[in-house]
Amino acid sequence: EAGVTQSPTHLIKTRGQQATLRCSPISGHTSVYWYQQALGLGLQFLLWYDEGEERNRGNFPPRFSGRQFPNYSSELNVNALELEDSALYLCASSSGMSSTDTQYFGPGTRLTVL
């Protein structure tokens, strides 16, 4: 069974640009989560989507946004990139049957902002 996939693997942008990151959940999973892991910091929760709706949002500015498509894949958009946005962005999925379901992570997109 295929796991969570993310693209691209690496992304290099300059300050002020926009970045789009993509995630495909495990087949049958309806919930998608986004986390940021900056160097030396723990994983910080960004967004949770389930059945196409945004269910919860972490303590990040509005320039971090996303959406979930009818096939449950998801996109994270980061506008007006800042140097501090450089991080590993991880997507996770769960079955959505329970809010305490196990979350399985994709390999991440490493975003570098120059």
Place this chain on the structure above:
Amino acid sequence: RKEVEQDPGPFNVPEGATVAFNCTYSNSASQSFFWYRQDCRKEPKLLMSVYSSGNEDGRFTAQLNRASQYISLLIRDSKLSDSATYLCVVNRGSTLGRLYFGRGTQLTVWP
């Protein structure tokens, strides 16, 4: 106070050693608990869920003490391949969905 606190280590142990990691969580409403493992520059991978009765998976034993809001992971007979960062993870359930991660405990097993 952080939601999940872990001793960052690093722990450096020889092969065959037994090592224990501890973790505390601040919210008594937390509902589910996990240990994830993260190798350098890779994604976190689920090591095991943690149940109130304690659970074991081969060389790994996890314990949960709800009264003390304390979670532990014991690794017996350490292998070189156990070298990684171990993340203590808590889910408060309800409508939050999100996971709360500790900063991780780094383990290096040397030959």
